[in-house]
Amino acid sequence: MTAVDDTRRAELAANLARVRARIDAARSAAARTDEVTLVAVTKTYPASDVALLADLGVADVGENKDQEAAPKAAGIGGRVRWHFVGQLQRNKAKSVSAYADVVQSVDSVRLAAALDRGAAGHGRVLDVLIQVSLDGDPARGGALPGSADPDRGLGAAAAAVAGASALRLAGLMAVAPLGAEADDAFARLAAIAADFRVDHPTATVLSAGMSDDLESAVSHGATHVRIGSALLGKRHYLG
Numbered sequence: 001m002t003a004v005d006d007t008r009r010a011e012l013a014a015n016l017a018r019v020r021a022r023i024d025a026a027r028s029a030a031a032r033t034d035e036v037t038l039v040a041v042t043k044t045y046p047a048s049d050v051a052l053l054a055d056l057g058v059a060d061v062g063e064n065k066d067q068e069a070a071p072k073a074a075g076i077g078g079r080v081r082w083h084f085v086g087q088l089q090r091n092k093a094k095s096v097s098a099y100a101d102v103v104q105s106v107d108s109v110r111l112a113a114a115l116d117r118g119a120a121g122h123g124r125v126l127d128v129l130i131q132v133s134l135d136g137d138p139a140r141g142g143a144l145p146g147s148a149d150p151d152r153g154l155g156a157a158a159a160a161v162a163g164a165s166a167l168r169l170a171g172l173m174a175v176a177p178l179g180a181e182a183d184d185a186f187a188r189l190a191a192i193a194a195d196f197r198v199d200h201p202t203a204t205v206l207s208a209g210m211s212d213d214l215e216s217a218v219s220h221g222a223t224h225v226r227i228g229s230a231l232l233g234k235r236h237y238l239g
């Protein structure tokens with residue numbers, strides 16, 4: 001191991017300890033005794049960081065672009081569970097389904113069908129979260145709760161995943177809308193999730209919370225938090 005690796009490893013270890021302490025404090029504050037899974041969002045950071053995080057005990061890694069995730073996953077492989085968390089074009093579904101263990105950003109019936117075909121072609125079964133829109137703007141991604149839209153409605157998208165043989169409906173994911181109070185958004189998400197579990201009682205994953213709002217997400221029942229900058233540092237380009 002080089003000196004550079006040692007420095008980066010120490011930095012990641014310190015950040016990881018801080019993030020884990022924040023999660024534990026938030027669980028205690030919410031009197032939660034269940035686990036909260038940390039997904040390290042490594043976009044824009046090199047595969048060497050993923051390897052260091054895996055060494056430090058991180059088991060779940062998130063990426064948001066196929067062209068970046070595919071080579072990292074090829075280099076690191078099954079040491080971690082790969083979560084795809086970004087907007088996904090249908091023409092990338094086949095590629096993503098080769099390495100992703102969890103796709104957190106399914107928001108339409110048509111995308112579910114494309115992923116199902118891709119996963120079946122690779123002989124794999126993927127865990128899927130339906131991404132929920134909390135601002136009602138379809139352009140920003142997310143299925144629409146309470147909508148009867150046959151492609152983008154939350155009910156339709158969830159039914160498509162539940163009925164797909166190469167997909168397993170595992171729960172919901174959301175991103176707090178820009179400029180909105182995270183606490184209000186995640187309270188709304190908790191109500192949507194409670195409703196959703198009436199129809200899909202085994203789909204218990206709730207992925208919410210990022211570096212700036214993980215405490216709020218945990219207080220509203222997040223089972224998975226997706227943490228990038230608090231672990232890896234401030235990103236130097238958009239991703």
Ligand SMILES: *Cc1c(COP(=O)(O)O)cnc(C)c1O
Pocket residue numbers: 041043064085086175209210211212226227228229230239
């Ligand atoms: C980048 C990203 C994150 C992590 O964001 P940070 O603020 O860096 O923690 C979480 N979720 C999604 C969907 C992302 O794209």
